[in-house]
């Protein structure tokens with residue numbers, strides 16, 4: 001296990017540890033400990049340094065661990081997973097898996113990270129990814145179906161994430177087309193599905209999921225929309241991100257497999273149940289146009305229907321914003 005990871009393990013009890021005792025446990029000098037502490041602080045880890053006492057994390061924390069995720073997952077999930085890479089820091093778990101996919105990594109390759117230095121959201125946005133506050137997870141899936149058939153996959157992933165969240169008692173969350181996960185009109189989770197490969201031949205899909213778990217307001221100042229997290233919704237500040245990762249994989253893997261075989265049809269009714277926007281006034285933002293109307297749910301292909309003053313329109317892509325008060 002890398003030294004920095006072992007250092008965080010020692011600090012994960014939230015107590016003070018002196019540089020000397022950490023050095024002894026890790027088999028390195030106090031100076032080497034300090035260099036790692038400094039690098040962690042520069043990467044955004046909130047480590048207190050107190051002369052005479054040592055170093056401390058603000059609270060105890062459970063770090064992400066491959067074995068804990070696998071132990072909490074269903075047997076069928078464990079057999080579908082090829083491997084789980086766990087990082088302290090990566091630019092983006094989707095980027096990492098993209099590189100792995102290009103090198104031939106198989107279906108079921110999973111990546112999680114304690115933080116992302118360049119986490120990405122949909123439509124070129126960034127995804128705020130502070131250390132150990134949230135879950136950042138990506139799954140690589142190879143499909144015999146071409147990229148063109150995979151438009152509905154982001155909707156299906158939204159359903160799978162909601163199913164997983166329900167197992168944590170989050171019943172009020174729902175979907176804003178195509179797959180924003182909101183609770184109390186605030187963003188709780190986001191999904192970024194990226195496809196590599198041919199339109200009609202075999203392709204690789206990277207399903208990236210970010211779930212806000214327990215984020216401090218000062219860590220979230222760069223978020224430009226209202227947001228919420230599992231801690232705010234449940235009052236529980238000890239939700240295990242390892243358990244959450246397992247539940248997500250338990251739901252996402254079979255949902256993708258079903259989608260691969262049967263398409264969107266088995267999911268349409270459930271998606272409609274979770275639809276938070278149907279009947280509300282929306283603006284649909286397209287590259288060169290803004291369309292205003294009343295959202296009317298999705299069609300059988302997953303396109304958004306909007307009733308406008310000039311008739312009904314269908315959208316296969318676009319950014320939806322709900323008009324205030326509607």
Ligand code: BTN
Nearest residue numbers: 092119120121122190191208210
């Ligand atoms: C959105 O804009 O709603 C999508 C956000 C997706 C964020 C996740 S976090 C894990 C994965 N890695 C990334 O860089 N993005 C996705």
